[in-house]
Amino acid sequence: MRVLVTGSSGFIGEKVCSVLARAGHEVLRTARKEAPGAVALDLAQPESVPSVLDEASPEAIIHTAAVRDLAACERDPQLAHRVNVLSTEAIARWAGGRDARLIFTSTDQVFDGGQGWYREGDSVHPINEYGRGKVLGEDAVLRHAWRTGTVARVALTLGYTRERNRSPNEFVCGQLRSGKQAPMFVEEYRSPILVDDCAGALVELFEHKSIRIMHLGGPERVNRLDMGRAIASAFGLDAGMCVPATHDAKGSGLTRPPDTSMCPDLARQVLRCPPRGLCEAAAVLAASQA
Numbered sequence: 001m002r003v004l005v006t007g008s009s010g011f012i013g014e015k016v017c018s019v020l021a022r023a024g025h026e027v028l029r030t031a032r033k034e035a036p037g038a039v040a041l042d043l044a045q046p047e048s049v050p051s052v053l054d055e056a057s058p059e060a061i062i063h064t065a066a067v068r069d070l071a072a073c074e075r076d077p078q079l080a081h082r083v084n085v086l087s088t089e090a091i092a093r094w095a096g097g098r099d100a101r102l103i104f105t106s107t108d109q110v111f112d113g114g115q116g117w118y119r120e121g122d123s124v125h126p127i128n129e130y131g132r133g134k135v136l137g138e139d140a141v142l143r144h145a146w147r148t149g150t151v152a153r154v155a156l157t158l159g160y161t162r163e164r165n166r167s168p169n170e171f172v173c174g175q176l177r178s179g180k181q182a183p184m185f186v187e188e189y190r191s192p193i194l195v196d197d198c199a200g201a202l203v204e205l206f207e208h209k210s211i212r213i214m215h216l217g218g219p220e221r222v223n224r225l226d227m228g229r230a231i232a233s234a235f236g237l238d239a240g241m242c243v244p245a246t247h248d249a250k251g252s253g254l255t256r257p258p259d260t261s262m263c264p265d266l267a268r269q270v271l272r273c274p275p276r277g278l279c280e281a282a283a284v285l286a287a288s289q290a
């Protein structure tokens with residue numbers, strides 16, 4: 001299939017491109033600026049989306065591009081709105097009108113975190129700018145691509161990023177290897193997923209056209225401290241150097257939902273390769289460290 005991937009230079013998008021290529025799909029990567037071998041698409045200009053997609057003419061789209069950083073969304077909500085909402089809406093309209101399959105990466109941050117272990121049918125109630133944009137993006141996909149679109153709500157993702165210091169495993173290993181403690185929030189519960197499992201699931205979702213929303217997280221609800229300790233142990237590092245911390249919302253200016261763990265039942269029922277558990281994910285990362 002001819003598949004267009006937005007955000008192909010990003011953490012998840014890059015992995016998605018590898019999975020697609022391995023499966024024999026033709027991959028059209030988009031890049032914010034003109035780049036060799038890439039389709040130029042700046043999502044800060046939503047009005048450019050239809051003509052770029054007309055030209056590229058994909059049979060399917062995996063839309064991972066986003067302003068993903070919580071602080072960046074708070075700093076520049078207009079830009080976040082153009083990229084995360086208006087461009088998603090333009091992509092959804094295009095895909096819906098052409099009967100093209102669309103997989104949209106949303107987030108566990110659509111929930112307020114008051115309940116935890118969320119199921120796909122639970123009500124969303126975002127408490128930060130990033131989450132609010134993603135809810136509007138989800139609405140656009142479900143409205144405009146109601147026959148061909150699937151919203152995949154992705155949990156906190158483990159793996160190796162281009163920046164090399166962004167993901168939770170990179171943070172923990174970076175701190176501990178330089179002899180420092182790794183402060184990890186105790187009041188934040190997540191269901192972490194390995195980036196390889198996330199990318200594999202996003203591609204596998206092509207086959208499940210009737211699913212409107214799927215939660216993509218690992219099978220465990222875990223707080224960041226326990227997650228950090230599991231990672232440290234898998235890497236043979238001193239787990240005791242991961243120390244409890246609490247989030248200072250006032251100091252950071254960021255509101256973070258306490259428990260956005262997501263129930264993995266649907267993914268486990270439907271996918272051939274559902275996301276693996278935390279210990280297995282950490283072992284995979286330790287075995288593949290650069």
Ligand SMILES: NC(=O)c1ccc[n+]([C@@H]2O[C@H](COP(=O)([O-])OP(=O)(O)OC[C@H]3O[C@@H](n4cnc5c(N)ncnc54)[C@H](OP(=O)(O)O)[C@@H]3O)[C@@H](O)[C@H]2O)c1
Nearest residue numbers: 007009010011012032042043044064065066105107154157
């Ligand atoms: N990572 C996580 O833990 C996590 C958890 C839940 C959900 N998600 C969701 O998963 C998706 C991918 O996340 P990620 O961690 O892979 O993000 P990422 O590493 O920050 O990558 C974001 C991608 O979006 C592109 N992008 C940003 N602004 C753009 C613009 N104006 N025009 C075109 N492209 C633009 C970036 O391109 P440049 O390289 O040019 O900047 C990059 O390729 C996002 O939708 C995110 O909300 C991620």
